[in-house]
Amino acid sequence: MRDNTATVPVDPPGGPRGLGLGEFRLRGGFWGGLQAVNTAATLQHCLEWMERLGWITNFDRVARGDTGGGRPGWQFSDSEIYKLMEALAWEHGRTGSPWAEEALASLTERVAAAQDDDGYLNTCYGHAGQAERYSDLSSGHELYCTGHLLQAAVARLRTTGEDKLVEVARRAADEVCRTFGADGSDGICGHPEIEVGLAELGRALGEPRYTEQARLFIERRGRGTLKPVTLLDASYFQDDIPVREADAWRGHAVRALYLAAGAVDVAVDTGDSGLLNAVERQWERSVERRTYLTGGMGSRHQDEGFGEDWELPPDRAYCETCAGIASNMVSWRLYLATGEARYADLMERTFYNVIAASPAEDGKAFFYANPLHQRSAAADVRPDEVNPRAEGGVRAPWFDVSCCPTNLARTLASWQAYAASVEGNRVSLLQYANGDMRIEIGDGELALRITTEYPQEGAIRIEVLETPSEPIGLRLRVPHWADGASLADETAAFAVEPGWAAIRGPLKVGMTVELSLPVEPRFTWPDERIDAVRGCVAVERGPLVLCAESTDFPEAATIEDLRVDPSQPLRPESDGATIQAVFAGGGARPGLPYRSEPPKSASAATTELRLIPYHRWAQRGSAAMRVFLPTV
Amino acid sequence: MRDNTATVPVDPPGGPRGLGLGEFRLRGGFWGGLQAVNTAATLQHCLEWMERLGWITNFDRVARGDTGGGRPGWQFSDSEIYKLMEALAWEHGRTGSPWAEEALASLTERVAAAQDDDGYLNTCYGHAGQAERYSDLSSGHELYCTGHLLQAAVARLRTTGEDKLVEVARRAADEVCRTFGADGSDGICGHPEIEVGLAELGRALGEPRYTEQARLFIERRGRGTLKPVTLLDASYFQDDIPVREADAWRGHAVRALYLAAGAVDVAVDTGDSGLLNAVERQWERSVERRTYLTGGMGSRHQDEGFGEDWELPPDRAYCETCAGIASNMVSWRLYLATGEARYADLMERTFYNVIAASPAEDGKAFFYANPLHQRSAAADVRPDEVNPRAEGGVRAPWFDVSCCPTNLARTLASWQAYAASVEGNRVSLLQYANGDMRIEIGDGELALRITTEYPQEGAIRIEVLETPSEPIGLRLRVPHWADGASLADETAAFAVEPGWAAIRGPLKVGMTVELSLPVEPRFTWPDERIDAVRGCVAVERGPLVLCAESTDFPEAATIEDLRVDPSQPLRPESDGATIQAVFAGGGARPGLPYRSEPPKSASAATTELRLIPYHRWAQRGSAAMRVFLPTV
Structure with missing residues (x-):
């Protein structure tokens, strides 16, 4: 090298x-x-x-x-x-x-x-x-x-x-x-x-x-x-x-x-x-x-x-x-x-x-x-x-x-x-991952150990192992979705806003700071101008977009009948979430799919549905999938 | 011929x-x-x-x-x-x-x-x-x-x-x-x-x-x-x-x-x-x-x-x-x-x-x-x-x-x-248009005069001008959307259902029958499985699908902000309709178009908006247009 x-x-x-x-x-x-x-x-x-x-x-x-x-x-x-x-x-x-x-x-x-x-x-x-x-x-x-x-x-x-x-x-x-x-x-x-x-x-x-x-x-x-x-x-x-x-x-x-x-x-x-x-x-x-x-x-x-x-x-x-x-x-x-x-x-x-x-x-x-959105499981x-x-x-x-x-x-x-950038005597952490940084900066080297289970967990711990003699600053990117993030240093924890969270004062050997990002599952609504997903909601968890995959559906349930209720709470599960869902469809009726009455929500039992990170979809086999979920 | x-x-x-x-x-x-x-x-x-x-x-x-x-x-x-x-x-x-x-x-x-x-x-x-x-x-x-x-x-x-x-x-x-x-x-x-x-x-x-x-x-x-x-x-x-x-x-x-x-x-x-x-x-x-x-x-x-x-x-x-x-x-x-x-x-x-x-x-x-749906006026x-x-x-x-x-x-x-079919000694009128029919049927000719302003008006008058000596039957197609249609013959008017309306008895010279189809503008909702138009309603009038064209918008209103209220009445106008509309948009906000809160309807004044038959769109010049209208 x-x-x-x-x-x-x-x-x-x-x-x-x-x-x-x-x-x-x-x-x-x-x-x-x-x-x-x-x-x-x-x-x-x-x-x-x-x-x-x-x-x-x-x-x-x-x-x-x-x-x-x-x-x-x-x-x-x-x-x-x-x-x-x-x-x-x-x-x-x-x-x-x-x-x-x-x-x-x-x-x-x-x-x-x-x-x-x-x-x-x-x-x-x-x-x-x-x-x-x-x-x-x-x-x-x-x-x-x-x-x-x-x-x-x-x-x-x-x-x-x-x-x-x-x-x-x-x-x-x-x-x-x-x-x-x-x-x-x-x-x-x-x-x-x-x-x-x-x-x-x-x-x-x-x-x-x-x-x-x-x-x-x-x-x-x-x-x-x-x-x-x-x-x-x-x-x-x-x-x-x-x-x-x-x-x-x-x-x-x-x-x-x-x-x-x-x-x-x-x-x-x-x-x-x-x-x-x-x-x-x-x-x-x-x-x-x-x-x-x-x-x-x-x-x-x-x-x-x-x-x-x-x-x-x-x-x-x-x-x-x-x-x-x-x-x-x-x-x-x-x-x-x-x-x-x-x-x-x-x-x-x-x-x-x-x-x-x-x-x-x-x-x-x-x-x-x-x-x-995948309507039907793909062919091999x-x-x-x-x-x-x-x-x-x-x-x-x-x-x-x-x-x-x-x-x-x-x-x-x-x-x-x-993952990070260096500007003069300051380091900016941009992407969070478990690992060891050793950065040429100032008049020497900065060594940081980063420990995290991100994105599954929101805690990112940074230990300062070595610093040059010149004072080095550190700032951490707080993602735009991270409302309620906090940063803890040696002395106290304080709330940080999306954007940048700067460590107060120069880095010192032995110092540990911890950024906490809120990675509980959350609902996300599309702008009302995006016609194709009107009346739908998505679920995100930290930086991960989640999706519903037919692999997790109850028997005989089809993706076209899936509806969710965003007034019900989401529950974190592994790196995904569970959501309250109903499968209320009754299949197609004869004739053109346009009627003189508004669609009525058929009543159906609520079921817990697991959502998985989008990036893992179709790993368990070909499946139907959707990110934007129609609301009841 | x-x-x-x-x-x-x-x-x-x-x-x-x-x-x-x-x-x-x-x-x-x-x-x-x-x-x-x-x-x-x-x-x-x-x-x-x-x-x-x-x-x-x-x-x-x-x-x-x-x-x-x-x-x-x-x-x-x-x-x-x-x-x-x-x-x-x-x-x-x-x-x-x-x-x-x-x-x-x-x-x-x-x-x-x-x-x-x-x-x-x-x-x-x-x-x-x-x-x-x-x-x-x-x-x-x-x-x-x-x-x-x-x-x-x-x-x-x-x-x-x-x-x-x-x-x-x-x-x-x-x-x-x-x-x-x-x-x-x-x-x-x-x-x-x-x-x-x-x-x-x-x-x-x-x-x-x-x-x-x-x-x-x-x-x-x-x-x-x-x-x-x-x-x-x-x-x-x-x-x-x-x-x-x-x-x-x-x-x-x-x-x-x-x-x-x-x-x-x-x-x-x-x-x-x-x-x-x-x-x-x-x-x-x-x-x-x-x-x-x-x-x-x-x-x-x-x-x-x-x-x-x-x-x-x-x-x-x-x-x-x-x-x-x-x-x-x-x-x-x-x-x-x-x-x-x-x-x-x-x-x-x-x-x-x-x-x-x-x-x-x-x-x-x-x-x-x-x-x-046309989002922006097309180039020449x-x-x-x-x-x-x-x-x-x-x-x-x-x-x-x-x-x-x-x-x-x-x-x-x-x-x-x-426009029509002949099966044995019966004629079926299929498509309604102003004109004169002279049909070879039975042992001679049947002459009908059809008078109508259809599809702008729903009345279709059929006069029997000539018949063969064999008895000839007539049936009229009643479109599937025509709830409330009626048929009047010499003696009475009676309600007819979508499908076929048969004239009672054989046709006689001098006889006049009139089919009345309801061509008032009506709302039509898409099946809830059609993801792309969820939360929207269309307006039809007789056989005509109507659309909103930006040519008819108030100044500075854009198609992405158009919302309609289907609880308000439609009014027929020429071959189209007027609808109660609001243009409530405030343009895009910075950042990704996905938010942590559901979209809120901005309050805006209701305005009357003219809808025209879809088949005539872009005749008055290049325009934005949509058939399915998002509801408030």
Whole structure:
């Protein structure tokens, strides 16, 4: 591990810095558990599937000049290898895993062998029997793939240092700058991603040319230059409105969010407050009107996109796992740019209720879409073949378009980076997890031991084991839902408000503070403008959104008949809750389902119904499920 | 006009027959008006667009052996020419229009010139530089196109008699039977339509071979033989479950409904009650749980398909105009097979609230999708180019996939066929419109004069002008919503129930009867299982679904803030209503739109709000709109 303070995915100049991967060692718990499964299963799983499907062999075929005939995988399949490489780089950097190092080295050799002399690197375009380079910027995804290559190289550079992967990335980035620079083509890629890749590689290598190229791509966008794709308009790829003029995110959610992340990078590096303010405005508007209770984004299947304001159907929610990851990419950059707790708040919600929902317990199957309502138990997946991407209700081992598993792998491998930030001589704890922090700060090191059963329990104990000689401050994020939180230090307990709770005075060795967050189950009502869940209530517990799953229903009860009474108390149970429910339906009546009288609540016995964390749904088998529960 | 009694699109053996086109002359009114616009504008409009886009020239290019290079239009564009030809044939048959006759003759020449020697006819496959015939049954649409050719020939045959178009169709049908017969390929077409075409041409020409071929296509379906299309499964084209085993319609709505129509044809012609019962069961289940208040079908944009039971979002309703037409094709065949009023009931709903909603007042622009909720006024269409098919909120002159305009043209040109039926010596009036009926029945002719302002007024007066010497009975359909209807004859008025109201005794010349249907505005509540409109109420008036349009809102009021009070009376106004409304919103608050307290109704002044018929929405310009109104 190199200099700990810089082993982070995102490292803008000025402002807080994220936690270096080596600065926080998880001791089990929620995120430690997920990270361990990623280590033990998911990385290898991704590697095996991409080898089996020939997506890695595509590089070998280019290297040996054998590019005629059918090429397996979509045109963007190279990006999956790069995201896995990024994951392997973080994994090796965090744990020193020889397996990860060897797998990465092997992939690096095969990728490097496919690079053209001038730095261009793509297995789908530009070689014998293939379409010309950059001949289809709308759908070709070449710059998108390159962006992921650059992010992989950043991970390598920050964990190990310059090597062959970094050299490959540098040559690829140079080719992009030559081709698309101020004197070159004025094209942009249909799928943003090159922007974040260029900006961060520029930071990591000290190459302002790369940031400038990212800036050009951001500025060119929104002017309708991309060739439209059938049935979709320019908003699908955010080519309808310039980034600095848009008020909300729209179109394909992952595209919109990768673009926004790149825009923050450019804004920070160039001191462009207008551009930064534009992304903050878009975040605000989109969080207010286009975001699910889970933090999920993307209301439509058709274009994997945002819908209009208040268009938030729970059943057809797309909430792609990758959009959750991309949302956190944006929020993290905005947090680093502003230090505002609200960005870390949304990240926590998304971590627990989108990102954690995707992987199966064994780390070998994944949700791609994350709907909040499943009407009927899903059919089984195809275990040995690729699955359609958007089938809800059952985790699949691999997808036709398989962006989510590798995106998850790189996110979980680097989770520590988002747990805290350091700004001068102050540390901010952002995400709570059981573990040991050792942070380079001031004139030495700060060591903290964090002990918690969060999110199941609300107590978070922080022991100060070591401090530098300079005085160090500590503040703790109090989530926006945490009404009634309190903080106890050596002398007293006092109430704290959502936002930040600062420890009084500098940290001292031997000191223990305890944050208590109220994680009793609570009712949450949707804004009355969200048509699709009118007359419903949800239940949350700490950062966890809960759901009702048909696995827990009385015999013969169906999800369409479930009603709950929010005037009755909720009772905590394990990491979920029990609620008073009735199943009062009588099935459909003949004829159209529209009547001349208002619906009457049939009387039925009240039953206790268990609610479980949303992120665990369908773990006990395929089931019907809903987050928003109709009230009696 | 040939024998009036057979000038109908659908003429199964036994049971009731539909009204010959010449047996009912409309005198203005709702349907007379729409038909007149179709005559005056839509037919010519379709012809011009397809000529301009080169879709008709595709036939000329095949004829002169010039099929290399790019071919304009989708692979199924031939079908649009055939649907227009069907419309022209009905139009000429109904009115004797020389323009329609000339246009049809010209198209027939150009189409005939493109037919291969063995009868195969398609401009996209099977010629130099094109893919092989039937090389992509999943997506190629060749048999779909042929099915529409056969329906056009049926229209010609029944209105004029054998001619070149009929000969072309016969040769095309023979080629299909040779290629896909019991001894041939066992393939099916990804888009059903050939089944209804073959069945009806078989009836019209007395060729049981064609019906047998339709039967083979029906029986082969549902066995997973179609190559899957990316991201869609076999249910998309109803290849997941055999027709006689399925319980509900699923997948692409137009495909599901065309298939069901063909299955009824085959069931009736072969006396297969099991198959007929299967389609009746599917109709029942789909009407109960998968149908919009407008009669619209299709809840999803992604696959233009049905959703699950109770999945009926008003905003993302697809409700394709073609699916409305296809639904009426099924309901009409089921009516002819069973004589049950419920099928004509659903047809009326769909006629007024889906089919009539599509065309603009000038007949030169169309809705493709028919959502029940538009959150913000739609952007303008592109007047001189093709438009994406699913843009809601504004009628477009033509579409990239332009199935709806020509489908509408053939439906409006033959509307009379569905207005009444004749079974033995009894006439059943099914759809009420101002006009003169002269029906061949018994040993002579029955002449009725129908006078009504329906649907604006509920009175329908029927005068008997002429009768044959044999006694003739008359029954009138009383719509399912018509609680409180009454029928008055010479001697008395009496209450009648939804279903059928029979005139007592045989019809006599000089007799007048009047049906009174209650068309005061009324509230309609959705079934409590339809999640997407919980807590809302709709307003209907006779067969018309009403809606609130932002054009009628007080200044600064927005659709997201609209609430109505169903305990307050509705007042009829013109063909709409006024309702007591409040606009109580205060805009969005910062942060996620989920709160720890239930939403409170802000107090606001009540205002009278005008509701208009849904089918007229967006006629006064682009607007926000909703059918289901949240209650206070």
